[in-house]
Amino acid sequence: MATSPTQKPPVAIVCVGMAGSGKTTFMQRINAHLHTKHQSSPSNTAPPYVLNLDPAVRSVPFDSNIDIRDSVNYKEVMKQYNLGPNGGILTSLNLFSTKIDQVLGILEKRCLPKEQPAASSQATIPPYILVDTPGQIEVFVWSASGSILLSSFASTFPTVLAYIIDTPRSTENTSTFMSNMLYAISILYKTKLPMILVFNKTDVKDESEAVDWMRDFESFQAALRKDEENEMAGGEGSSGYMGSLLNSMSLVLEEFYNALSVVGVSSMTGEGVEGFFEAVEEKRAEFEKEYRPELERRVQEAEKQKEELRQKEVRRMMQDMDVSSKAKGTGKYAKGKGMEKEEPLTVSDAEEEEDELSGLVDPDDEDEDAEETGRETFDDGLKARYEQALNDSSGGVGSAANYIRSSQR
Numbered sequence: 001m002a003t004s005p006t007q008k009p010p011v012a013i014v015c016v017g018m019a020g021s022g023k024t025t026f027m028q029r030i031n032a033h034l035h036t037k038h039q040s041s042p043s044n045t046a047p048p049y050v051l052n053l054d055p056a057v058r059s060v061p062f063d064s065n066i067d068i069r070d071s072v073n074y075k076e077v078m079k080q081y082n083l084g085p086n087g088g089i090l091t092s093l094n095l096f097s098t099k100i101d102q103v104l105g106i107l108e109k110r111c112l113p114k115e116q117p118a119a120s121s122q123a124t125i126p127p128y129i130l131v132d133t134p135g136q137i138e139v140f141v142w143s144a145s146g147s148i149l150l151s152s153f154a155s156t157f158p159t160v161l162a163y164i165i166d167t168p169r170s171t172e173n174t175s176t177f178m179s180n181m182l183y184a185i186s187i188l189y190k191t192k193l194p195m196i197l198v199f200n201k202t203d204v205k206d207e208s209e210a211v212d213w214m215r216d217f218e219s220f221q222a223a224l225r226k227d228e229e230n231e232m233a234g235g236e237g238s239s240g241y242m243g244s245l246l247n248s249m250s251l252v253l254e255e256f257y258n259a260l261s262v263v264g265v266s267s268m269t270g271e272g273v274e275g276f277f278e279a280v281e282e283k284r285a286e287f288e289k290e291y292r293p294e295l296e297r298r299v300q301e302a303e304k305q306k307e308e309l310r311q312k313e314v315r316r317m318m319q320d321m322d323v324s325s326k327a328k329g330t331g332k333y334a335k336g337k338g339m340e341k342e343e344p345l346t347v348s349d350a351e352e353e354e355d356e357l358s359g360l361v362d363p364d365d366e367d368e369d370a371e372e373t374g375r376e377t378f379d380d381g382l383k384a385r386y387e388q389a390l391n392d393s394s395g396g397v398g399s400a401a402n403y404i405r406s407s408q409r
């Protein structure tokens with residue numbers, strides 16, 4: 001049995017963008033494109049796996065394999081918790097993210113390559129996982145649940161962000177364009193995932209102007225000057241401090257632009273979709289080369305911290321046991337173990353001491369000594385068992401607590 005070499009794990013494409021930028025239409029377009037590809041060649045490609053994470057959407061124009069609306073009722077959440085629309089979306093996402101282990105379980109089962117006979121070349125796993133997100137981009141990108149969902153995807157699949165931009169609106173003037181780019185940069189640094197800028201709605205206005213502004217500093221300068229003149233003539237534009245701010249920012253952003261793939265797409269006509277999937281494949285390679293090692297380093301760091309915490313717990317427990325032994329007068333603080341010999345207080349004590357020296361021992365005293373030794377052995381045994389329980393456990397404190405609980409039953 002061998003794994004078919006053609007079966008790569010799917011790339012998770014997470015679509016984010018400002019409200020109305022065309023995320024859902026774009027999702028519908030790329031979903032349709034992959035389904036058409038599957039129908040024309042069923043043995044080479046499987047259909048995509050689709051997730052809808054927008055709890056507030058009324059209807060989605062594509063079939064989702066996993067839909068947040070099946071698990072969380074957004075309207076009910078708003079009513080129950082007395083929330084507004086954004087709070088409702090955030091709470092719905094929080095509730096959904098508590099089930100992320102189950103979602104990942106399903107995704108792993110359906111989307112990860114399985115062992116299959118080498119002879120079989122049939123593509124059985126989806127080539128892509130498509131994820132639609134809520135229109136309120138900040139609710140997803142800046143919330144704890146958004147981070148949990150994204151990092152969970154990225155820990156299992158190569159994950160790429162598709163940042164959808166409304167091209168006609170975004171290239172209206174230089175300040176709108178710059179605001180959009182700054183938003184993209186903040187998401188890139190927040191999520192630390194490879195990103196593709198998708199200039200959408202190219203049937204209305206093509207992406208060439210935006211790409212020029214990004215790649216050619218002179219061209220952005222020219223656009224800025226035009227905006228200044230426009231503002232002086234009473235129109236909308238950017239002059240004065242705004243102009244010089246935009247000027248300096250365009251210089252600073254050069255580095256950021258270089259890290260991005262840029263594509264122009266019309267979700268209406270389907271133009272540019274092939275180019276988008278080429279960019280996704282580039283980003284898959286980038287994810288494996290740059291992001292995967294960084295992710296693994298972070299996982300190792302977290303494991304190391306967990307181990308250190310566990311070791312600290314073991315030491316603390318051992319110290320606690322020493323203290324309790326001291327309180328009982330057993331263990332290393334027991335009689336005859338490094339403690340100063342006490343003066344006899346009474347005549348009978350002195351006689352007992354003499355008897356000990358002469359080898360005459362009272363049978364009752366023998367019992368006491370045996371009891372003492374027994375207690376020491378018990379303490380040592382208990383220590384060893386605590387140590388064993390803590391060492392065996394991977395959950396540290398929790399497992400020690402379980403051990404204590406079970407030993408009390």
Ligand SMILES: Nc1nc2c(ncn2[C@@H]2O[C@H](COP(=O)(O)OP(=O)(O)OP(=O)(O)O)[C@@H](O)[C@H]2O)c(=O)[nH]1
Binds near residue numbers: 017022201
């Ligand atoms: N001309 C044109 N219109 C588009 C294109 N893509 C989307 N639209 C239109 O843009 C509007 C918003 O599209 P949606 O897909 O609902 O945008 P969205 O980002 O999912 O919106 P929210 O989920 O509300 O944030 C709709 O009227 C679409 O028909 C495109 O490529 N060309």
